[in-house]
Amino acid sequence: MFLETTTRPSSGANLYQPVLSWNRKGLSMLTGMSGIYHLALQWEYAFAVSGFKVFNLDCAIRFNPFVITEETRKRRIPPESLLENIFVQRAFTPYQILDALKTIANNKSQDMIYFLLAPCKQFFDGDVQEEEGRFLLDKMLLILETIHSKNIPILVIESMKYKHPTFQNFFPKLAAASSDLWELKIENQLSYLKVRKKSIPSIETLEENAEV
Template sequence: MKKDKEENFTLHIFTIHISSIMDLAEQTHYSSTNIYEPIQNWNQKDLGLLTGERGMYKLAHYWQYALVCSGFQVFNLDCAIRFNPFTITEETRKQNLAPEPFLEQIQIQRAFTPYQILDALQHILKEKRENTIYFLLAPCKQFLDGDVKDDEGIYLLNLMLGFIEKFPTENVPLLIIESWTYSHKNFKIFFPKLLRASQTLWELKTEKGLSRIRTRKTSITGA
């Protein structure tokens, strides 16, 4: 992160209401008081991936709220109706803030077919908006749909990976939020490739009633 953005980010993350922490996963408790440390420390030159069994999408909303607090704009490519504006609204109201200025800084584009997703990724790479953090929500789901033949699905998944891998080289900040729970055989082939392509990898894990974020991989080369 640029220095001025980094200082601003650090200032704002600790203003987030502590009750947010308790909402990450149903019937669980979070093991840390700073759910924003991973995104605070993330090198935007790296391809980031947040995965887990549950709770990732809600955590992504809190990260987006913190990013907007720090002066960034956020763009969601939502591939499975995972973005919920009411989560942002609830968070602003806990701070006695009007939600509209925050929501105005968060754009959502929904894509419901593999080809819509591929087209949207290409458009994002061409557009390269300044001061914008991109979130790719549940990108694999549409490729695993029963209407998509297996051979076509894996081919298109690999095409998507090719576009995703261009984001770091084009200096377009991208965070992918994806569950690891799909049982489809193509997902079992593709997901390890996505894990290898990610330069920063976080796992939201729930054990014995505690939810914690584990950093599985982080860049050692980015500045």
């Protein structure tokens, strides 16, 4: 059963708070109708400035380095050294996505945070048969559950807006597998997060080191 905790920020910085206290053990997800990829990149900045490496598996050209460099400019931090610790791999077919996730599952890297950007759409586009897409999505979920079981920190960033029946059937499974689930809401130009699921927080958080 999902929680219904709402965090209404007095400033944009508060949108960092849920991920700063994330226990970084396994699978979690950020979702919403809009704005989620921009927020995810701001979270990547928070991790990178705290000394973590960040790996993006970008499935729909959602990675935009200028969002991160804008954060560095706001705080007068040289962007070059920060960007050296942020990696991007693109995957545009279901099989490329599955292969990349298998690599992540089999090669845990110290101090690496993984971001999976917009993975689902590739499984129900026009080039994939509906039955095949459902089968491959279930395979992706199995790999993500393996990643979760190994406590590899991975954040799935996925929109809620798709009406395709394959997505509507799969999304609740992905949400159920996630230990933390945040929904970004934007109303009257105000952004806030609803905490739909919450794991037990880790004793060690980013808050001591993050310059956000």
